Amino acid sequence: MKKWLLFMVLLSLLGCNPPPKAGFTASDLQQDWVLSKIDGREITQIETRTPISMSLDSQFKATGFSGCNQFMGLAELKNGNQFRITSLVSTKMACIQNEVATVEAVIISALQQWNTTALESDTLSLTTEQHVLTFVPKDLSVPLDPTTP
Secondary structure (H helix, E strand, O other), X not given: OHHHHHHHHHHHHHXXXXXXXXXXXXXXXXXXXXXXXXXXXXXXXXXXXXOOEEEEOOOOEEEEEXXXXXXXXXXXEEOOOEEEEEEEEEOOOOOOOHHHHHHHHHHHHHHHOOXXXXXXXXXXXXXXXXXXXXXXXXXXXXXXXXXXX
């Protein structure tokens, strides 16, 4: 009888919480993302008037804005946590502000490298040896200018 009771208790405990999701898939990344931080530092209005962003569609094509220029390419995900964009092309507009040019160079370089990728609580982090880019879903992002809706 004790064994039966112990078995029932263990069985009930196993059904309480679903197992945590191991890794993520390309479909988990398919949405519009807005850059919120580089290396833990918030992106500010001074750096760019338009949010720096990246969108991934159902064919895993990437499009976005890197600070001065639009970009597009093909996204890849391997081993469940390695991400990069290949065949990246962009417009060639000149950056007037040095800060924006620096931010854009970091973003374009980081997106083309294999990144260690984490997706937790609606936050996408792309980590290279040099930088960490942190993105949030567009619908959860805070406007750059708090006076605009």
